[in-house]
Amino acid sequence: MFLGIDIGTSGVKAVVLDTHGAVVGQGVAALTVQRPHPLWSEQDPEDWWKATTAAVLAIDPEVRRSVRGIGLAGQMHGATLLGANDKPLRSAILWNDGRSFAECAALEETTGDFRTIGGNIVMPGFTAPKLEWVRRHEPEIFAQVATVLLPKDYVRLRMTGEKASDMSDSAGTLWLDVAGRRWSETLLAACGLTQAQMPRLVEGTDVAGTLRADIAEAWGIPQVPVAGGAGDNAGGAAGVGVVTDGKALLSLGTSGVIFVANDAFRPNPARAVHAFCHCLPDMWHQMSVHLSAASCIDWVARLTGASGAAELFQRAEAAGAANGPEIFLPYLSGERTPHNDAQVRGAFIGLDNDTDANRLAQAVLEGVAFALADGLDVLREAGTEVAELAVIGGGARSHYWGETLAAAMDVPLVYLQGGEVGPALGAARLAQIAVDGGTPAEVCVAPPVSHRIAPNAELVRRLAPKKATFKAAYSRISPLTASN
Ligand SMILES: Nc1ncnc2c1ncn2[C@@H]1O[C@H](COP(=O)(O)OP(=O)(O)O)[C@@H](O)[C@H]1O
Ligand SMILES: O=C(CO)[C@@H](O)[C@H](O)COP(=O)(O)O
Numbered sequence: 001m002f003l004g005i006d007i008g009t010s011g012v013k014a015v016v017l018d019t020h021g022a023v024v025g026q027g028v029a030a031l032t033v034q035r036p037h038p039l040w041s042e043q044d045p046e047d048w049w050k051a052t053t054a055a056v057l058a059i060d061p062e063v064r065r066s067v068r069g070i071g072l073a074g075q076m077h078g079a080t081l082l083g084a085n086d087k088p089l090r091s092a093i094l095w096n097d098g099r100s101f102a103e104c105a106a107l108e109e110t111t112g113d114f115r116t117i118g119g120n121i122v123m124p125g126f127t128a129p130k131l132e133w134v135r136r137h138e139p140e141i142f143a144q145v146a147t148v149l150l151p152k153d154y155v156r157l158r159m160t161g162e163k164a165s166d167m168s169d170s171a172g173t174l175w176l177d178v179a180g181r182r183w184s185e186t187l188l189a190a191c192g193l194t195q196a197q198m199p200r201l202v203e204g205t206d207v208a209g210t211l212r213a214d215i216a217e218a219w220g221i222p223q224v225p226v227a228g229g230a231g232d233n234a235g236g237a238a239g240v241g242v243v244t245d246g247k248a249l250l251s252l253g254t255s256g257v258i259f260v261a262n263d264a265f266r267p268n269p270a271r272a273v274h275a276f277c278h279c280l281p282d283m284w285h286q287m288s289v290h291l292s293a294a295s296c297i298d299w300v301a302r303l304t305g306a307s308g309a310a311e312l313f314q315r316a317e318a319a320g321a322a323n324g325p326e327i328f329l330p331y332l333s334g335e336r337t338p339h340n341d342a343q344v345r346g347a348f349i350g351l352d353n354d355t356d357a358n359r360l361a362q363a364v365l366e367g368v369a370f371a372l373a374d375g376l377d378v379l380r381e382a383g384t385e386v387a388e389l390a391v392i393g394g395g396a397r398s399h400y401w402g403e404t405l406a407a408a409m410d411v412p413l414v415y416l417q418g419g420e421v422g423p424a425l426g427a428a429r430l431a432q433i434a435v436d437g438g439t440p441a442e443v444c445v446a447p448p449v450s451h452r453i454a455p456n457a458e459l460v461r462r463l464a465p466k467k468a469t470f471k472a473a474y475s476r477i478s479p480l481t482a483s484n
Contacts, residue, residue, distance in 0.1 A: 001025075001066045001067050002068060002071065002429070002435070003070045003431065004071045004073065005056070006072075006073040006074060007052065007072070008423070009043075009254040011029055011030040011051065011055075012029050012052050013027075013055065016063050016066075021445065027056060029050075031043060032047075037099075039101075041096045042094060043078070045080050045154050056219050068436075069224050069432065069434055070159070070211065070431050071427030071428055072230075073152060073234075073424060074151040074423075075232055076095055076232060077125050077150070078094045078127075078151045079130040079131060080154045081148060082147040082148075086146075098333065098334045100342075101124050103130075103132035104124055107129055110190055111190050113184070117177050117179075118171075119171075119179075122174060123342075127148065127173035127174060135192055147199070149199060150165055150169045152231075156209065159211055161212055163200060164199050164201070164202050165198075165199040165200075165202070166230055167204065168231040168278055170201060172276055178265055178267070203228055203280070204230045205227065207228075225435055228279070229279065233249075233285075233423070234277075235426035238427075238440065239427075241416075241446030242261050242390060244261060245261060245262060247261050248389050249389055249392055250372065250391050250392070253293065256292075256293025257289050257293075260379060261285050262283065262284045271378045273288060273337060273379060273382060289336045289375070290368070291331070293371075294368075297312050297395070300312065301361075306361070319359045320362065321366070321403065322366070322459060323359075326349075326360060327367060328360075328364045329347045329367060329474065329477055337375045345481035347473070347480075349473060369404050370408055370471075374471065386411060388414055393419075396415060396419045399451065403456060406453045407459035
């Protein structure tokens with residue numbers, strides 16, 4: 001049996017799979033995000049560790065005793081800065097933190113190498129500009145940085161004592177030579193850093209360390225190997241069979257992501273398409289990334305007094321798709337693809353005297369779907385073909401949202417058993433390859449299909465005018481809402 005642990009933004013998910021990919025154990029523990037200033041988004045690394053321990057201990061002890069390997073996946077890009085004693089120097093700066101927009105412009109001006117070697121526009125979500133921000137605004141902390149780790153790699157350090165990272169997550173730092181799958185001294189030097197401050201690089205399917213004796217005892221798990229693992233999106237891809245060229249997924253977590261597997265490095269920085277390594281050797285991927293997706297559901301539920309996601313979906317369904325004039329721009333934390341705008345903020349437009357909580361709920365589901373449709377358009381305009389999307393993340397629990405998403409994006413959606421914890425599934429499968437061998441094609445097979453949603457032609461037609469208004473709204477809303 002293999003344990004996959006996903007350090008998500010809203011919580012840690014731990015899943016145990018048998019060698020055939022069947023789920024035999026599961027545990028979760030919630031996390032919160034701190035936003036002490038506009039644009040900021042942080043978590044305390046100690047909270048990742050506590051939530052990881054709680055999620056693992058929620059699994060049946062008998063199942064834990066049978067674990068033969070562990071894989072890690074996690075929210076990408078988070079800057080976790082450690083001093084010489086390997087203790088965090090400050091809270092981690094997360095993937096949806098927009099404070100470093102000025103540093104992004106400065107780094108882009110200094111060198112074009114981030115786009116060529118790194119394959120991407122410098123965006124505030126990535127780790128490199130976060131370190132540049134710390135260098136400028138917290139020089140006393142920057143001077144003490146001995147090691148920079150990503151969230152799941154900090155948890156790995158606590159589990160194994162090893163400082164290691166896989167290629168898919170490391171590419172999201174923007175210090176990786178993405179084609180060569182090695183640290184780029186050029187990109188590190190642009191931020192005043194060296195390779196000595198970076199973890200050792202491994203492939204996601206490699207063994208990267210062994211569970212420490214004290215942790216093994218506390219967790220009731222043998223001292224098993226821990227695999228390289230993955231950034232959460234690549235991990236989700238490994239979990240639902242998105243492991244060959246052209247296969248694609250839609251992740252509905254705190255963020256929304258369209259991920260396409262590639263058999264070559266295909267950078268396309270124009271319009272904020274991301275190009276990173278896959279967690280599998282000799283594979284890469286492209287992504288469109290949307291900073292607020294399922295998180296908008298929790299946000300509007302809180303705002304309107306709904307008890308949670310389930311009640312919110314009931315309210316939306318009562319309003320019905322494309323029935324009201326309300327349009328929601330989901331830029332609560334800014335946006336990456338296609339706008340690369342950390343400062344834009346969200347908006348409701350088209351409210352009238354009949355607007356009520358149900359219609360706001362429906363508008364939120366549609367607004368997130370329109371933002372994802374923008375991302376799919378950008379990928380398609382760049383020549384990437386997407387035939388269907390496997391759905392992963394917490395938002396995969398709603399069939400109703402799927403109907404709106406399929407129609408807004410005009411693409412078929414495939415729901416797979418366990419897809420809502422896709423990155424944890426993938427992490428467990430990477431552990432299986434690391435321990436038992438086997439190819440990704442043999443081990444990372446898609447779980448059984450639970451259902452499919454084809455775009456409903458009538459709903460596509462009825463959503464079209466709202467989608468056109470949504471597309472036109474960004475350029476008008478951006479200057480009115482800029483947060484700094
Ligand atoms: N029944 C449900 N239907 C749809 N979405 C849901 C449901 N329950 C929870 N969610 C959404 O799942 C999201 C969390 O998804 P998850 O993939 O775990 O995120 P992350 O990896 O960012 O922690 C929450 O924001 C919540 O809105
Ligand atoms: O920044 C990105 C990808 O570039 C996000 O997708 C994060 O990796 C967070 O993922 P979730 O917590 O939403 O799953």
